[in-house]
Amino acid sequence: MPETIPQDSIGLVKSSTFHFDQPLSLDCGEILDSYELVYETYGELNESRDNAILVCHALSGTHHLAGYYSMEDRKPGWWESLVGPGKVIDTNRFYVVGVNNLGGCNGSTGPKSINPKTNKPYGPDFPIVTVSDWVESQSRLTQKLGIKQWAAVIGGSLGGMQVLQWAIDFPDSLRHAIVIAAASKLTAQNIAFNEVARQAIRTDPAFHEGHYYEHNTIPESGLRIARMLGHLTYMSDDIMAEKFGRALREGSINFDYGIEFQVESYLRHQADSFVGTFDANTYLLMTKALDYFDPAASSGSDLSAVLEKASADFFVISFTSDWRFSPQRSHEIVKALHDNDLNVSYAEIESHHGHDAFLLALPQYLSVFSAYMDRVASECTE
């Protein structure tokens, strides 16, 4: 809990909710008759309404990008390192919007929400949503906020996939697309990791086929394993060696199955804090959205062909030790963009932090990112 709010933080923030009555047709064929999106905004929208930035979140992210809800709040928003006054995504210059995706568990309509047709939580009956469903819903929020064109849409990981989808589906609605630590589709290895996580949740006896809310329980052990697996794939071998090595919690081994190595303690801590805040059905949905994402699928796997529609200027960033969304995946995106003669810059940041690097304030990352945001700002009205 912060005793005083740090000077470079946006400070205390509140979230808002929009209710949508216009039915949303989903890729899976189902229709959401009505739904809510919870979002946060920071900074001021200028008179010309051309300084708005949308930040799309990743698997376990939320609309809460930065700041604190109260002085008792233990942690700031998930991108506090980059979003705030004077920071890379500078809230003194930009009107920054974060939105919780459909299917989420932080306020937007999702499995935990009450299904108006049954007056019970949707649970497993919440339809599977895709990245393009999200982008469609975000586009409706854009209209409600009175924004015609985003100065930039920005996202890391699964958030970066949404940025790509924005550039394809709504080319006139964004001037810059910033795609960080992302991929145009998952590899088999990535899908496999997601499937192991899903199996951990779905085979937990407390899962009750997704109806665990009615049984007043949660598939805790499944969700814990899913999170531990996910989390360790977001780190690199090097950073784990540096952080933990083979260090022991009590200095010696005990020949039992308690927490002995520091790395075990860390993983369990990650699992503990996740289980208290994240919904298992949402986790399942998010991993499916990741697996299904492949905007080039309809164009014979030709990413260049599908990006013909795009017109935004792109900035693509990857991290050398990220093996879940490796630089190679970003190279593919960059190639498809320059195949279409689009403006694109690409930075490959030397880092041993693995996939999680995109959340951190690494010097070279900040340097290139803020240089690019200067460019974005220079095109906004003062």
Place this chain on the structure above:
Amino acid sequence: MSLSRSDFQVICDWIKPNSRVLDLGCGNGELLQELSINQGVSGYGIEIDDKNISQCIKAGINVIQRDLDLGLSDFDEDSFDFVILSLTLQASNYPHRLLGEMLRVGAEGIVTIPNFGYITSRIQLGLGGRMPVNKTLPLEWYNTTNIHLCTLKDFEELCDKLGIEILEQRAVRHNHKAGPGLKLFPNLFGEIALYRFRKKTS
């Protein structure tokens, strides 16, 4: 805007307005920025150095962070009107392959190289018996990134071997001064040599 390097002015003169350009080893983006502002040129720079990447982005040019020794396989054939390689060939692992790649992705190539046959270098090596260290080659033999040095004659011989037709050649000096000696004996008095070339038509 006055350009910081004497070879840049020649390159600007050679490149036709509104061309598509790929600048390999584009440094801080100065040349591409100049070409885009004054000649309506579009395209990309490729660069490996972190500091340069930040500066290119500040300068508002398209830059792709990449090691040139990994080749240009991400670029399709005939994507560009000009592919520029200024003072970078001598630092690449495989100069002959890079030249071939340049003419695969572009119609014409422009290369600038430090001339190892420059009179000062010849004196330093021939009379002094030491590896040359001068303005174009400022580092010692053990820490230089210039691992494939050549003279103008060497370069022209390689072009011939690779089926490359030289369209234009110029030699320049750092002080931007041209004298009669430079024109008559470029391999002796040129500090930097520039070539514009394309594939030989069979």
